Amino acid sequence: MSKDSLSHIIKVVFLVLFISFILDKIVFHLLNKVSDQVFSGQSIGKLNHYLKVKDELDLIVFGSSRANHHVDPTLLTTPSFNMGVNGKMIAYFATLMKLLPKGKEQIILLHIDPSNAYINYYKAGDLRFLSTKYNRYETIKMETDRMGQQNILQKFYWSLSYNGMILGILKNYFSPNYDYKNYWGYDPIYPSNPQRKIFEEILKTEKEITCQDTLTLDEIHQIYLEEIKLFCDKNNKQLIVFTSPEYNDNCKNDNLQFSALMKKMGFTYYDFSDFFKTNNSISYWKDKLHLSNKGAEIFTQEMKRIIFE
């Protein structure tokens, strides 16, 4: 290779790295400015909203979409907030829980699906959804690094934190989905006719499933369950773990084993998976795992009666 070519290659590589680094930082800080003003939408608005109100809440619901769509916290008590987010699991909400104020008395309703506690592929990847706050919250940084969820490139290109979120952020910045001051995190589902039809089709063509006999508790669940328990005991939080209803949960091994585990670890636990078993109607459901607004309302009322009264 000629000297001229070599110097050209070095120049191109250096300049691309330098300019892309500068551009990345400018965009990252601009996005921080914009996203901090966003309080609606599931990807970042809800997280910002939670971080804004968390210190004043009496009750917080944590969990996946099944917590988000099933529990209306305002029916339980106020001020309260449902921090259920689609696809998120224990690492995500345990980290958010650790951001709660230390001494304030608060009730925490934590939704866990026993089937998720016994999977062996969970790597706490949901922590990546907190990456926009990585550089601003020590707890989030610590948990993300501890679980090895920081993208190595992210140390150089910070805007990777906003991967896949830009359109949502811009949309919610210019035209918020809702007025967040009247929103408490609960998102009821109103199934459309096509959705109902699809669900009916699924039920018709349902195949028999094989249940797993041997179940091993996922290591990450074990770690976070212990830490959550300790955090709540130390910080004046009343922690209640629960499992949401399912249309027809045919495998009960995981529920039984999880129930025993909760008892052994000293958690207050309610398994509502068969809640609608004796009084079921398709109108209570959007699909096999998610309740409709109608089902969610009945469930929250009953939950209130069983847990709080």
Added chain:
Amino acid sequence: MLLLSSYFFYACWDWRFLSLIIFSSFVDYSIGLKIYNTEAKDKRKRWLWLSIGTNLGLLAVFKYYNFFAESFAHFMQTLGWQPNDLTLTIILPVGISFYTFQTLSYTIDIYRKDFKPTQNIISFFTYIAFFPQLVAGPIERAVNLLPQIEKKRSIDKELFNEGLVQFFIGLFRKIVIADTLSAYVDAVYINVGFHDSTTLLLATFLFAFQIYFDFSGYSDMAIGSAKLLGFKFGQNFNLPYFSKSITTFWRKWHISLSTWLRDYLYISLGGNQKGKLLTYRNLMLTMLLGGLWHGSSWKFIVWGGIHGAALCLERILRNRSFWRPLQRFHLLGYLSTFSIVLLSWVFFRANDFDDAMFTVKKIFQFNFSAPFIPDRSLLTNTAICLFLGILFDFYLFRKKIDLEHLGKKMNLTQIVILLSILILLINLFYSTALNFIYFQF
């Protein structure tokens, strides 16, 4: 060094199948020399058949055994017999279809006296296993690649610029555009029974661009990274959806495969030199086998069949007096070609043949209503990515710019700005990387 790094690259997937590449390379290296050193035609032919038999034999066992076993069992069942289960659990070695075609072209070229075999075994083994093109092509001919491996290479400014620009554009096409489009396509094709004509048509339309940006993106990365190492590969895609006929489409789509099929299958069968009927037969056979090359399933054979039938039809119509005036309407040509390609993609994407037939029937029921929208932001992302992808291709088409040489035409400032923006866009919009579609072949 190149050979070791290529073998390491392949071993990262599964080291056990390295033995298969080494065996295949050794067989063709030896046979290539045998053919070259033998004068008698029948002996040369015997050596050639040994090479073809060995290569296709390996392909048949690893890729097609279960397909033929299942088809045989199905046929026997229709005759009233119930054969035992003949299928085996076989792992498909990544890239086998691609390197088999490379080894075959090497021995056939030597047999045809188009190419002189190399004496250097390391060079030959590197030609077969060269990592940028090992797992999903482009299918490089020995006549192009081997001399480059054997001579001293140097990277000049222009080649470096070309490679860098092509690599990053390929990366963008793959992980931003194709992978974003795949989310909607997968959500629909996972269960076609739930959807109406609109949704199925929309998903197929998006798949047409998903597979294009996926495979052309991969090819750009392969060609671009080869350029960064000082190698020049042939072009593999040339804006195929800007084609006014299926014949033109195949001159622009997966060029390394279509020219391979033309040179080693179509021409070997007689090409267009033996009369009209045999020309049509040769076209159909070439495309049916081209379909089968993609995968061991009837749906790929039908996919090839659709293209073969369209190529025959174009040939039939080409000289008809009523057809010539119609060819002046370019837009009609683009639309009809894209429609045929779209129909064929249903067979390519569907989970199996039954799903494909169901989808085609459902689309042609013309039962249109609002499409299925699983997630609005996903659809917005999809629309923006598709728009960007098409816009860029349209720009290249209008300006008659070859992506292969885009980098050569840019100065330092333009390259730095383009790459910095591409890196930023990739960071902000890349989708969770899925497997490359063509890795399965």
